[in-house]
Amino acid sequence: MFRVMIVDDEHIIRKGLINFIDWEALDCMVLCEADNGILAKELLESKKPDIVIADIKMPGLDGIKLAQYIHENNPLTKIILLTGYSDFEYAKSAIKYNVVDFILKPSNTEQLIEAIHKAKTLIQEEQMKAHRVLDLENRIKENLVEMHEKFFQDLINGVLVHPSRILNKMDKLKIQLHHFYVLVYKVDGTDTVESDGVLERKGNILLEIKSFISLIFKDFDHYTILVDNKTLCTVISFEDLCCPQPMPVIVSRSEEILNFVNNFLSIPISIGISDIHAHPSEVQKAFHEAHKCVSYKFYEDGNIFVYSSFHSKEHHLEEIVVYQYIDKIIKHLESGSTLKALETLSQLFEYQRAFTYPIEHVKTTSIVICSLCVKLLNNYNLKLCDAITNADQIYANILNCESIGKLYDTLEGLVQSVGTALSTLNTQHSYIVQKVIEYIKEHYHAPIKLDHLADLVHMNSCYLSRLFSRVNFIIFKP
Known part of the structure; x- marks a missing residue:
C-alpha cells in the first residue's frame, strides 16, 4: 500500500x-x-x-x-x-x-x-529498476567472491606459483595483500566416512562460521574460503603492523569465533594461525603452517594454536631412537619387568611430544608396539584377547585417538595387560616345570618319555620341550 x-x-x-x-x-x-x-x-x-x-x-x-x-x-x-x-x-x-x-x-x-x-x-x-540494479550488484559481488576464492584455492594448491602471474591476477581481482597471516579452522573429530546428511549439516555449519568470520574481521582486508567439508581458511592482510599489533587482535577475535561456534552451533573446532608473511607467493606456505598448527591439538590442550609458539620446538627426530625404545619395551615385557616396560613407554611418548613427532608417525609407532605385543603373546600360545577386552578394536582405537594423552592411556593399558598375562603364564609355567622335575626325580630309575611327561601336565609335547628349554635350558629329546 x-x-x-x-x-x-x-x-x-x-x-x-x-x-x-x-x-x-x-x-x-x-x-x-x-x-x-x-x-x-x-x-x-x-x-x-x-x-x-x-x-x-x-x-x-x-x-x-x-x-x-x-x-x-x-x-x-x-x-x-x-x-x-x-x-x-x-x-x-x-x-x-x-x-x-x-x-x-x-x-x-x-x-x-x-x-x-x-x-x-x-x-x-x-x-523494479532498483531491484534489478541491486540484483546485478549482488551477482557481481558473488562472482567476485567466487573468483577470490578460486584465486586463493589455486595459491594453496600450488596451481599459481609464478610471482608475476600472481601479482597480475591480484591486480585484476583488486586483491590487496600486504603483510598477512593465514588462519585454518578445522572441525574436530575423526576422519570416518560420514553420511550425506551429516556432510550437508557440516557444510551448512561451515557456511555459518564463514559468515561470522566475515563479520568478525570486517575492518581488515580478509578472504575466507572453504577448503573441504571440515576446513575453512582465512587470509588476513595488515597494512600497518604497528597499530594495532596484529597477533593479539587475531587471537582475540579467534576466541570470539570459538565462543560463537561453541555456544550457538555446538560443534568443536580448532584454529591454527600461521607466521606472518609478506609476499602473495607465500600463501601456500602460510596455509601449511596454519594447517600444521591444528595438528598440535594432539599434543596440547586448547583450541587456538600459533605457529611461532611451536616452530621453535621442531627438531629432527631420530627414527632409530624411537625403535630402540620399542625394542626395550618388548624385552622388558619378555623378561617379566612390566614396570620397566611402562617406564620406557612413558619415555618414548615424552620424546615424541618434545619433538612434536608427526601424528601419523606416533600412531604408526603405537601400532608397531601393539603388533609386537601380539607376537610376544603368540610365542606363549596366547592371543591378544587373553590379555585385554575389546582386542578386536585395539587398532581402530589407536588410529582414532585425538590426543597424545588418550593414545598413551591406550598403550599403557595394553602393555600393563600384556605384562600381567605373561606374568600369570610364567607363574603357571614355573609350577608345570617344577611338577615335571619332581616327577623325574621320583622316577629317575625308570625310562621316562617326553610324551608321558606331556600327558602328565596336559600339554603338547613340543610345547613342553620348548618350555623347558626356555625356563631351565634343558632340551628333551623324543
Whole structure:
C-alpha cells in the first residue's frame, strides 16, 4: 500500500482530499497531513511517504521549494502540485524537480486520481529498476567472491606459483595483500566416512562460521574460503603492523569465533594461525603452517594454536631412537619387568611430544608396539584377547585417538595387560616345570618319555620341550 501525505494551508481542502477520494481502492493510505511546507519537511523525514500532494501557495515554505527539497533529499518520493490559474506559469518552474503532475484548483477528482496512478507507476518502475540494479550488484559481488576464492584455492594448491602471474591476477581481482597471516579452522573429530546428511549439516555449519568470520574481521582486508567439508581458511592482510599489533587482535577475535561456534552451533573446532608473511607467493606456505598448527591439538590442550609458539620446538627426530625404545619395551615385557616396560613407554611418548613427532608417525609407532605385543603373546600360545577386552578394536582405537594423552592411556593399558598375562603364564609355567622335575626325580630309575611327561601336565609335547628349554635350558629329546 502506498503512503500519501497531503500538504495545504486550507483545512477544508485537506479534509476534502482525505474524505472524498477512495484511497483504499487506489491501494493508498493517507499517512499524514501538514498545513505548511516547513512541517511537511519534518514529516518527510519521520513518516517517509511515497506520494506528496501539495499546494503551491503556502506560508513559510511554498510547494515549489518543497518540491525542490524532495527532489534533492527524497528522490524516490513523488510529488503532485495543486495550483491555481494565476500561478500556473510559476508552477511550471517546478518541472525540473520531477513533479509528477500539476492539478488545477479547484481540484478535479478524476485528474487527481489519474495523477496518483501515474505516481504509483513511476514508483513501481523505479523500485523494479532498483531491484534489478541491486540484483546485478549482488551477482557481481558473488562472482567476485567466487573468483577470490578460486584465486586463493589455486595459491594453496600450488596451481599459481609464478610471482608475476600472481601479482597480475591480484591486480585484476583488486586483491590487496600486504603483510598477512593465514588462519585454518578445522572441525574436530575423526576422519570416518560420514553420511550425506551429516556432510550437508557440516557444510551448512561451515557456511555459518564463514559468515561470522566475515563479520568478525570486517575492518581488515580478509578472504575466507572453504577448503573441504571440515576446513575453512582465512587470509588476513595488515597494512600497518604497528597499530594495532596484529597477533593479539587475531587471537582475540579467534576466541570470539570459538565462543560463537561453541555456544550457538555446538560443534568443536580448532584454529591454527600461521607466521606472518609478506609476499602473495607465500600463501601456500602460510596455509601449511596454519594447517600444521591444528595438528598440535594432539599434543596440547586448547583450541587456538600459533605457529611461532611451536616452530621453535621442531627438531629432527631420530627414527632409530624411537625403535630402540620399542625394542626395550618388548624385552622388558619378555623378561617379566612390566614396570620397566611402562617406564620406557612413558619415555618414548615424552620424546615424541618434545619433538612434536608427526601424528601419523606416533600412531604408526603405537601400532608397531601393539603388533609386537601380539607376537610376544603368540610365542606363549596366547592371543591378544587373553590379555585385554575389546582386542578386536585395539587398532581402530589407536588410529582414532585425538590426543597424545588418550593414545598413551591406550598403550599403557595394553602393555600393563600384556605384562600381567605373561606374568600369570610364567607363574603357571614355573609350577608345570617344577611338577615335571619332581616327577623325574621320583622316577629317575625308570625310562621316562617326553610324551608321558606331556600327558602328565596336559600339554603338547613340543610345547613342553620348548618350555623347558626356555625356563631351565634343558632340551628333551623324543
